[in-house]
Amino acid sequence: MCTRFFIRNSTAEELDSRFAVRPEYQGDVPKTHFKPRVRKTLSARRWKVALSQDGHVDIAGVLKRIQKGVEFICYCLIFYVQLFSYSVFIHQSKGLFGSSCWVALIPTALSMNEMSSGNGGGSSMKHGRQNVERWYPIIGSGKFITTPISTDDGQPINDPSTYSDLGDDSEAMSTNDAGLDKNVTQWKLGLHQIGLDVIRTDRALIFYESEANQTKLWNVLAIYAWVDNSIGYVQGMNDICSPMVILMENEADAFWCFERAMRRLRENFRSNAHSIGVQSQLSTLAGIMKAVDPKLHQHLEELNGGEYLFALRMLMVLFRRELSFVDALYLWEVMWAMEYNPNIFTLYEMSRSRSNVGADKNVASNIDSKLLKQYGKFERKIIETGQTEQKSPLAVFLVASVLETKNKRLLTEAKGPDDVVEIVGDITAHLDVKKALNDALNIQEKYLSKASASL
């Protein structure tokens, strides 16, 4: 089996065309600052060279280039996706994905761990297909929904206007679901929300004019919500998932890429009546600001009650709303490369409950300089300073760097939380990704040195 991912061998122009904005919305979206540069941006040809026979990317080699800063591979955005999917290649039994009926494989009783260990095949797949058809025939039908399909207590809502075109399948909808467990009810309750967001996701892009593409996004999110049912679907996941759906032609590949990306992001989306996961990153942000710029921190605390809620969106959707589509992907790619840890796959498999893949203590103790070079800049710093309990992702430092660039205005002009939002919002379309990331690394250094001084 050669290249498993169906990556189009496109030129920069062709690839850009995949992210093309509808003419009528040109003025509504942030401008892209990133420009592919000769010899700096990986060409399709060089990219192919980085792929091994079976379609794996030579991660170490590619990372080295990114870290040298010589060759930002931005337009081969698939790189980061591969970064996440790599362990899928290794650990998944072959043939699990790429399958045309992959959708039917997922909503079985398989837990995430069973899935990633690759042992979940066989009979449970068939069982899963039967289940999903019974529960919800719309998956795989090429359609998606935007209206609720069941009431709070799990009784199906039959809306003829929605299902009339589903033919015989619609009969399955009216079967009594009372016998199915709570998880199914919960899952179904969230499906229309996914639909409402899918139709609003990146709709400035030509790509999403197509209902088939919208359905692809819906399928991936709906299946994810089932597979990771303790998190489910939360608004914002659509922003994270959308690039995967655009980049990966195959729906199953898009799913796995998204699933991998969510391993480091999912805790942000965990919610209950009292809190939402991202708040823990926000309190880390508060801690960082307090250490590196106490004056600004105090000012923001007075204005916002110290919760830094104005930064919630930046962390949840990783600057997708502040940047153009391509710039956001550029940011993700460089950011995740900086966070790269050679043990990333082991860490993923050991514990998927960690929202960010921090340093591994075992590695830190007996690491040699050669191995150290393999780490991303951000992660390396953590290892070098021995502060391996420091778990905040680079994104948090990135927000801190954004606040620092607005330091003066925030201190002098911000008199209410709305002013903070407005001033910080100014970065929309003006953020220089490369510079902001370097600033973020500097803040990390400052923070780590303060932290070690206080030990």
Added chain:
Amino acid sequence: MALCTEEEQSEDYLFKVVLIGDSAVGKSNLLARFARDEFYPNSKSTIGVEFQTQKMDINGKEVKAQIWDTAGQERFRAVTSAYYRGAVGALLVYDISRRQTFDDIGRWLNELHTHSDMNVVTILVGNKSDLKDLREVSTAEGKALAEAQGLFFIETSALDSSNVAAAFQTVVIEIYNILSRKVIQTQELKKEDPAWMGSGKTIVLHDGNQEVDGQAKKGGCC
């Protein structure tokens, strides 16, 4: 800088108003229409909260409405509930072309009453009135619910901008009137006064007048 200070001095009141309701009923576009006279056909879902301040002139006084636009998904309630703190006005929005969003109004009212003062000036807003052919909730139904709950009522269209300004104005003017009647001299909401935020109450609207007022004026605003 000097200009900024001058502006501050001319601000007499600052009212916090929240926009709540189910996902995709058009909250963000109502705000965009009101604050900037814009409509975004490609708008995205609101993550957490966004806000906007809009100056209004009421009886020659400059009133600043600080409008907090919240995420519709229930999952965000943990953070959005924090935003109800100190709100003196609320626009409770549903989509006239989706009955479910109207059926959920009761939930939102509970939410509002749990997290904020009972006397928050509230208007029930049936948005997307331009979607005539797709209407699932009649004007009469909306009105009846508003009456039963003691709310103002209006139908709007952020798309064609009908009644959008009126919806916000109804709330802000009513807050202003209540305030004027109460003659709360000491609680002028200067922005520099740190007490306006975080403490839980910006303005305390004491008695149950709002319900009476709401019913009396309902016909006038739509």
